[in-house]
Amino acid sequence: MFPSPNATVLIVPGLRDHVVRHWQTLLHADLLAARQKVATVPPLDHDKLSCAARLVALDKALLAIDGPVLLVCHSAGVMIAVHWARQRYPGMPQDKVIGALLATPADLETPLPAGYPDRVSLESGGWLPIPREPLPFPTILAASRNDPLASYERAAGMARDWGSELVDLGKVGHLNPAAGFGPWPGATNLLARLQRRH
Numbered sequence: 459m460f461p462s463p464n465a466t467v468l469i470v471p472g473l474r475d476h477v478v479r480h481w482q483t484l485l486h487a488d489l490l491a492a493r494q495k496v497a498t499v500p501p502l503d504h505d506k507l508s509c510a511a512r513l514v515a516l517d518k519a520l521l522a523i524d525g526p527v528l529l530v531c532h533s534a535g536v537m538i539a540v541h542w543a544r545q546r547y548p549g550m551p552q553d554k555v556i557g558a559l560l561a562t563p564a565d566l567e568t569p570l571p572a573g574y575p576d577r578v579s580l581e582s583g584g585w586l587p588i589p590r591e592p593l594p595f596p597t598i599l600a601a602s603r604n605d606p607l608a609s610y611e612r613a614a615g616m617a618r619d620w621g622s623e624l625v626d627l628g629k630v631g632h633l634n635p636a637a638g639f640g641p642w643p644g645a646t647n648l649l650a651r652l653q654r655r656h
Contacts, residue, residue, distance in 0.1 A: 465526045465556060465653060466495040468519055472533030472564065473575070476501055479635045481642035482532055488646070497523060499535075507575055509584035512538045517546055520554060528649055529558035533607065533632065536563035536599075537585060540620065544589045557596040557652035559645065562633045563616055565608035574607070590619040596655045597622040598648050604629040 467489055469482045476483060476498070489496040499519045505511035516538055520527060531539045539558055547555070564570070566585050569577070580586050599622040601613035610626075617624040625648065631637025 465528050466497060466523045467649065468523065468527050468529050469496070469498040470516060470529055470531040470535035470539055471499065471501075472535045473506065474533075477635060479640060480532075481633065481639050481645065482530060484641050485530065485645050495523075495525075507579055507583040509538070509541055513542050513546060516542050520550065526556045527554055528556060528652060530561075530645065530649065531558060531563075532561045533564045533634075534566070534585075536560040537566060537588065540589050540593065541585075543593050543595070544591060547594055552594075555595050557598075557649075557655065558593070559648050559652060560597055560599040560620075560622060561642075561645070562600065562602050562605050562627075562630075563608055563613055565612045565616075568608075568612070571606050588616070590616075592619070592621040596652055598625055598652055599623070600625045600627050600633075600644075600648065602627050602630045602633060605632050607632050 469486055471482055486496055486498055497519060499515050502511055502515060529539050539560065566580050567588055597620060599613060599617040599620070601608070601610055601617070601624060603610050603626070605613070614624055627633065630639065633639050633642060
């Protein structure tokens with residue numbers, strides 16, 4: 459089930475930006491094939507660890523879209539959306555973002571596995587602390603029971619603080635190609651649920 463075509467789905471990737479076999483990349487193609495309006499926040503050429511630069515990129519992508527938007531965020535993309543909501547949403551038309559799917563948020567406040575930015579880099583990049591205020595639009599947070607980047611308990615706490623509906627995905631790792639995803643068919647159903655809530 460796809461969301462109503464009157465809304466544009468805007469993909470907000472994490473720090474690794476665009477990965478060919480990632481579910482967000484595949485979702486973009488599926489939505490295009492279904493004649494759904496869809497866009498993706500483009501990758502950064504510079505300042506890749508700057509939260510402020512990521513917020514500007516999200517702002518630009520939103521301003522280029524006419525009509526309501528559903529955000530689809532993964533990993534650090536969730537944190538981009540949450541920081542954006544706190545810092546920049548007040549200056550945006552209040553009916554612009556009508557909901558957000560927040561999939562397997564990266565818990566940037568706890569030590570991340572090797573190959574990910576360390577706490578000093580995240581602090582200097584403006585990512586910390588994680589905002590905990592309720593989000594100003596409907597959200598669904600989809601959490602994994604064995605995510606190496608966030609425990610289920612921490613993700614559930616974020617959902618509670620943000621006022622998000624919590625969806626338990628079971629043991630799906632970080633919901634990325636390294637965990638065996640690939641397509642994530644459940645994303646479109648959650649998006650349709652979000653739009654019905656709006």
